[in-house]
Amino acid sequence: MYDFLIRNGMVVDGTGKPAFAADVAIQGNRIAQVAPDIREEARDTYDAKGKYVIPGLIDPHVHEEWYCFDDGSYESYIRQGVTTLVNGNCSHSVVPGHKKEILDYYLGNGLVGIKQYQRYMEKWPDWHDFAGYCDAVATVGTNCNFVTLLGLLTKPAYHWKYDIMKKERRGGWECN
Numbered sequence: 263m264y265d266f267l268i269r270n271g272m273v274v275d276g277t278g279k280p281a282f283a284a285d286v287a288i289q290g291n292r293i294a295q296v297a298p299d300i301r302e303e304a305r306d307t308y309d310a311k312g313k314y315v316i317p318g319l320i321d322p323h324v325h326e327e328w329y330c331f332d333d334g335s336y337e338s339y340i341r342q343g344v345t346t347l348v349n350g351n352c353s354h355s356v357v358p359g360h361k362k363e364i365l366d367y368y369l370g371n372g373l374v375g376i377k378q379y380q381r382y383m384e385k386w387p388d389w390h391d392f393a394g395y396c397d398a399v400a401t402v403g404t405n406c407n408f409v410t411l412l413g414l415l416t417k418p419a420y421h422w423k424y425d426i427m428k429k430e431r432r433g434g435w436e437c438n
Contacts, residue, residue: 264289264304271310276317286315318345318407325349327356327410331386334404350411357392357412 266288272281285300327349356364368374387398
């Protein structure tokens, strides 16, 4: 028995072939079968007659890398068929660096307000690098796939701050 069965849809499989009439059976979080007139039963079914059944869409420019910590369902995207979000656009990203340093950068550049900043600092998981951010996202879960870009402004801002701290500790600038 399948978990979910989409019947009578026009399937667009992403290969470039024309759409074709078929049923799509889902088991767990995987497509188990695509075929005309699947006879096996399912716990739940949806009649897609007159509708297209497509692979998940990619939204190539979003700023949702923080939102998962409030609501990882991304319902508005899923309802539109978007299953992959490309974050870190406009030269801003949530890494590298500690969550506080990234939030300081976002606050200083008008990308979050003070109330958001305070709530994010108190409520959200912590991280220090990209792997830590990935772990933080995994702890809250999300319905979408993430592509997270390294922002061109965030990285230098983080490293400039680090260089300034080094200068202050050593009492002057060093040339390499």
